[in-house]
Amino acid sequence: MSRNSLDLKRALTADAFLRASGAPLAxxxxxxxxxxxxxxxxxxxxxxxxxxxxxxxxxxxxxNDNTGRRFRDLMAExxxxxVKVRVLYDWVGSHGPLAYRMWKPAREAGAEVRAAxxxxxxxxxxxxxxxxxxxxxxxxxxxxxxxxxMGDAWAGDPARGIAPxxxxxxEILGPAVADAEASFAEAWKKAGGSIQASEIPRRESLPQAxxxxxxxxxxxxxxxxxxxxxxxxxxxxxxxxxxxxxxxIGTPAYNQALxxxxxxxxxxxLLVPHGSDIQWIANVSRTLYRTLLEAGVRVFEWNGPxxxxxxxxxxxxxxxxxxxxxxxxxxxxxxxxxxxxEDEKLGRQMIQMFLEDLSNSTEIVxxxxxxxxxxxxxxxxxxxxxxxxxxxxxLTGVLRVGSAINSAVTGHRMLSRTExxxxxxxxxxxLGLSAVALFLPKVIxxxxxxxxxxxxxxxxxxGVQVRFGKEARKKIRDKRKKR
Numbered sequence: 001m002s003r004n005s006l007d008l009k010r011a012l013t014a015d016a017f018l019r020a021s022g023a024p025l026a027x028x029x030x031x032x033x034x035x036x037x038x039x040x041x042x043x044x045x046x047x048x049x050x051x052x053x054x055x056x057x058x059x060x061x062x063x064n065d066n067t068g069r070r071f072r073d074l075m076a077e078x079x080x081x082x083v084k085v086r087v088l089y090d091w092v093g094s095h096g097p098l099a100y101r102m103w104k105p106a107r108e109a110g111a112e113v114r115a116a117x118x119x120x121x122x123x124x125x126x127x128x129x130x131x132x133x134x135x136x137x138x139x140x141x142x143x144x145x146x147x148x149x150m151g152d153a154w155a156g157d158p159a160r161g162i163a164p165x166x167x168x169x170x171e172i173l174g175p176a177v178a179d180a181e182a183s184f185a186e187a188w189k190k191a192g193g194s195i196q197a198s199e200i201p202r203r204e205s206l207p208q209a210x211x212x213x214x215x216x217x218x219x220x221x222x223x224x225x226x227x228x229x230x231x232x233x234x235x236x237x238x239x240x241x242x243x244x245x246x247x248x249i250g251t252p253a254y255n256q257a258l259x260x261x262x263x264x265x266x267x268x269x270l271l272v273p274h275g276s277d278i279q280w281i282a283n284v285s286r287t288l289y290r291t292l293l294e295a296g297v298r299v300f301e302w303n304g305p306x307x308x309x310x311x312x313x314x315x316x317x318x319x320x321x322x323x324x325x326x327x328x329x330x331x332x333x334x335x336x337x338x339x340x341x342e343d344e345k346l347g348r349q350m351i352q353m354f355l356e357d358l359s360n361s362t363e364i365v366x367x368x369x370x371x372x373x374x375x376x377x378x379x380x381x382x383x384x385x386x387x388x389x390x391x392x393x394x395l396t397g398v399l400r401v402g403s404a405i406n407s408a409v410t411g412h413r414m415l416s417r418t419e420x421x422x423x424x425x426x427x428x429x430x431l432g433l434s435a436v437a438l439f440l441p442k443v444i445x446x447x448x449x450x451x452x453x454x455x456x457x458x459x460x461x462x463g464v465q466v467r468f469g470k471e472a473r474k475k476i477r478d479k480r481k482k483r
Contacts, residue, residue, distance in 0.1 A: 028208030029174030037154035063151030174209035183218035227331035262296035274301035
């Protein structure tokens with residue numbers, strides 16, 4: 001069989017996708033792609049207003065601003081009407097204790113609100129992994145999965161000339177909604193809640209709503225399903241692989257997969273923010289451009305206020321939309337939720353959306369003088385202020401700076417002038433920390449001492465639980481019975 005006759009649908013069998021993602025394919029669904037807060041938020045609000053039985057919301061960030069309070073107040077009203085409202089927010093992403101106070105009116109109305117993964121004696125370093133999912137389900141019949149959180153940044157402010165963040169979500173009807181509900185039930189249980197099995201719909205109990213085949217990939221630190229899937233798609237795409245990402249810091253394995261695809265003739269394009277709510281991540285991303293560009297990967301920077309979408313489309317028939325960023329924190333550290341679509345019509349829609357985004361972007365190129373730079377001056381829109389959003393609390397991001405630092409120290413590859421800004425910033429931070437350590441050692445030693453003491457206490461508590469807890473006592477009783 002010739003290479004031209006291969007396509008992604010045939011190269012990646014259903015079994016391969018299942019093994020990589022851990023998510024079985026669901027047939028008979030309807031899926032609608034929703035762009036930005038302008039299309040997503042009205043649909044979310046209408047769906048919540050129509051709820052008769054259940055509202056399940058799992059959201060990394062719910063800001064205490066006009067947008068966040070609007071959703072909170074509507075869910076509180078539905079709880080007063082007798083709808084079972086369950087809200088799961090991330091403890092770090094939604095500002096911990098502040099979020100608890102924000103949700104007080106909804107709790108008083110009867111809603112059940114829980115925080116995902118708060119600091120706990122039961123988990124030594126569990127706080128480093130976050131529930132980064134963005135999911136809303138209504139009555140077990142419709143699901144919304146997206147990269148959007150709930151906040152004014154995604155709504156924008158036309159009166160003040162503030163454009164909304166660029167983001168993508170989907171609306172799903174059909175049997176796949178059962179998988180979304182099951183993923184919520186699992187996360188809810190992990191947060192200490194419980195949902196009766198009779199409340200969770202099964203695929204066979206939901207009517208078919210269309211002809212779209214898709215997978216709901218509920219990834220966790222234990223599974224890394226999207227990471228394996230992304231590597232597989234990058235290695236198997238035959239014609240095109242177009243990616244949009246908010247906080248791109250690809251692992252060496254993933255970057256090499258993109259390079260290899262481009263060197264093999266695949267049209268690989270990467271769209272990332274020019275200005276970011278976490279600017280240092282955008283700076284570190286730029287240190288990875290050169291090796292990608294040299295292999296033929298085309299890199300674009302979004303000219304608007306923030307590119308927050310996490311999406312991909314390959315060979316015009318496979319697409320991914322959801323919460324997973326192309327970095328190790330999302331792939332391996334967090335709980336994430338994405339919809340993986342296998343449909344040519346929707347693939348064409350994703351291609352058209354990507355091309356529209358490129359019309360408001362600037363391509364990064366290598367010049368004749370071997371420098372990485374913008375292909376053209378950046379429009380004024382690129383200088384718009386960035387509101388604080390979902391990236392504000394990336395606690396593990398500092399672990400991802402490797403490429404540029406390694407190159408600067410070992411000299412294994414040539415660094416461009418574009419990368420100098422990132423290196424200078426990183427060097428100043430490192431030098432600043434070293435100065436503090438030399439002249440104000442207590443500022444460094446005291447926090448380290450507190451952290452080590454905290455870790456020691458956690459290990460001690462866990463050891464006592466293992467040795468004298470209920471499970472240990474039960475094992476002793478079982479042994480005595482056997483005797």
